[in-house]
Amino acid sequence: MTSTLGIDLGSSPRTAVIRELDPLAADGPCLDLRHHNERSDVPALVAALRALVPSADEVAGYSVEACVAAMRDLGMFLGSIKRHGPEPLPLVPEVLPVLLELGRRTDMVPRDTVHHYTNWNPTGGRQRMYTGDIQEAYLQESVRMVFPHLREALELAERLSGAEVADAKFAALTEELTGHVEAMVSAIDMVVAKVSPEFFARGLRAYFEEITLDGRVLLGPAAAQVPLWLIDQAIWAADNSEPEYEEFLRDSVPYSLPRWRELYDRWTGVPSVVTRLVEAYGDDPDGAERRMPGLRPSTEALARLLRVIIVFRGRHLGIARKAYDADLRLYPVGSGGASVDLLRQIIDLTRATARLTRRPAPSAAAHAERRSA
Numbered sequence: 001m002t003s004t005l006g007i008d009l010g011s012s013p014r015t016a017v018i019r020e021l022d023p024l025a026a027d028g029p030c031l032d033l034r035h036h037n038e039r040s041d042v043p044a045l046v047a048a049l050r051a052l053v054p055s056a057d058e059v060a061g062y063s064v065e066a067c068v069a070a071m072r073d074l075g076m077f078l079g080s081i082k083r084h085g086p087e088p089l090p091l092v093p094e095v096l097p098v099l100l101e102l103g104r105r106t107d108m109v110p111r112d113t114v115h116h117y118t119n120w121n122p123t124g125g126r127q128r129m130y131t132g133d134i135q136e137a138y139l140q141e142s143v144r145m146v147f148p149h150l151r152e153a154l155e156l157a158e159r160l161s162g163a164e165v166a167d168a169k170f171a172a173l174t175e176e177l178t179g180h181v182e183a184m185v186s187a188i189d190m191v192v193a194k195v196s197p198e199f200f201a202r203g204l205r206a207y208f209e210e211i212t213l214d215g216r217v218l219l220g221p222a223a224a225q226v227p228l229w230l231i232d233q234a235i236w237a238a239d240n241s242e243p244e245y246e247e248f249l250r251d252s253v254p255y256s257l258p259r260w261r262e263l264y265d266r267w268t269g270v271p272s273v274v275t276r277l278v279e280a281y282g283d284d285p286d287g288a289e290r291r292m293p294g295l296r297p298s299t300e301a302l303a304r305l306l307r308v309i310i311v312f313r314g315r316h317l318g319i320a321r322k323a324y325d326a327d328l329r330l331y332p333v334g335s336g337g338a339s340v341d342l343l344r345q346i347i348d349l350t351r352a353t354a355r356l357t358r359r360p361a362p363s364a365a366a367h368a369e370r371r372s373a
C-alpha cells in the first residue's frame, strides 16, 4: 500500500493525524473564510491566504502529514478566490512554489483534492467549509463515509484482477468487494435526502472550479474524484470502455492517491475481470460450467456487484440531472470536467457489462440432451 513516498496517506491512523494537524495555524482564518465568502470579499481572502503562506524553510521542516494538512488549508482559499472570479495564483504568486513543493512531498497534484476537502478535513468546530451550510457538511460527510470502503474495495479489486475467475475464492472476494461498494449507495441516499439540487448548483458548485497553476489547469476538490471508476477499470472498463469514459478516467486519475494511480497503471492494458469471465464461458457455457463449477457463483457475484454500482449511478444521475438542469445550473458541465450526458453513458456501459454477466440460458439442444439422458 505504498508508493515512491513509502507511506500510505489514506490509512485510518494517518488520516486521523492529518485531521488534527494545523501547521499554518489556519483554524481561525478557515472559520473567517466562510464570512469572506458570504460577502464575496476577495481582498480579505487574498490577504488571509498571503498571511498563511509558509516559507520554504518552514515547509522543509514539515512531516508529510503536515504537508497534506497545509495543502488542505491553502486549497480552501484557492477555491474560494476562484469562486468569486479571479484566478488565485496571479493574486498570491508566492504560494506557487509552496504548492509545488507540497505536491512533490506528498506525491500528489500541487492542489487540494477531494481527499483534502473530506477525508483529511477535521470534523466538528475545526471543519474546513466554504459556506458553513449544513448541506455542505452532508456532502463532505457522504464522501468521507465512502473513502475507507473504497480503499478496501480497491485492494479487493486488485486481488480479483489476479484471481482465476473459476476459483472458489473468487465469488467470496467479489461479495466482500460488493459490501464495500454498498457504502456508495448509502452515501448518495444521504445526499439525496439532505442536499437540495439548488444548494449544490447555486451555493457550492462554483467553489470546485478549476484553477491554473504553473500553466497547468487543475480541477477542484469535487466528488467526481471519488474513484468508483477505478473499480470499473479492474472489473470491466480496461477493455470494454468508450473513448469519452477512458478520457474522463485518464483526466481523473492524477487526483488519486499514489497507490490508486499505481493500480490504474497495473489494470490498464490487461484483460478485465469480465473479459476473462466471458472468455472462460467461451462458446459452450454449459460445458464450461460443468468443467469449472466455480464459474457460476463467480458470475452471480459479479452480477450483484454491477447491480449495486448501477443503483448508485442511477440515484446519482437523478440528483446530477436536477442540479445541472438548464434552468438551475450556472455551469454547463460538472467540476470534474464532464457532463451529465457522460454520467448517462457510464451507466449505459455498466448496464451493458451487467448483461455480459447474465448466464446464457442453456441451449435448447442441451436441454433436449439432458431430457433424453
Ligand code: HEM
Residues within 6 Å of the ligand: 139, 142, 143, 146, 184, 187, 188, 191, 195, 196, 197, 200, 222, 223, 224, 225, 226, 227, 228, 229, 313, 316, 319, 320, 323, 324, 333, 334, 335, 336, 337, 338, 339, 340, 342, 343, 346
Ligand atoms: C449534489 C450532489 C452531486 C451532484 C450534482 C453530482 C454531479 C456529478 C457530475 C455532473 C458528474 C460528472 C463529472 C463531473 O463532475 O464533471 C459527477 C461524477 C461523479 N460523481 Fe457526483 N455529484 C454529486 C454528488 C456525488 C456524491 C455524494 C458522490 C459520492 C459519494 C459522487 C460521486 C461521483 C463519481 C464517482 C463520479 C464519477 C462518475 C461515476 O463513477 O459514475 N457524486 N457527479
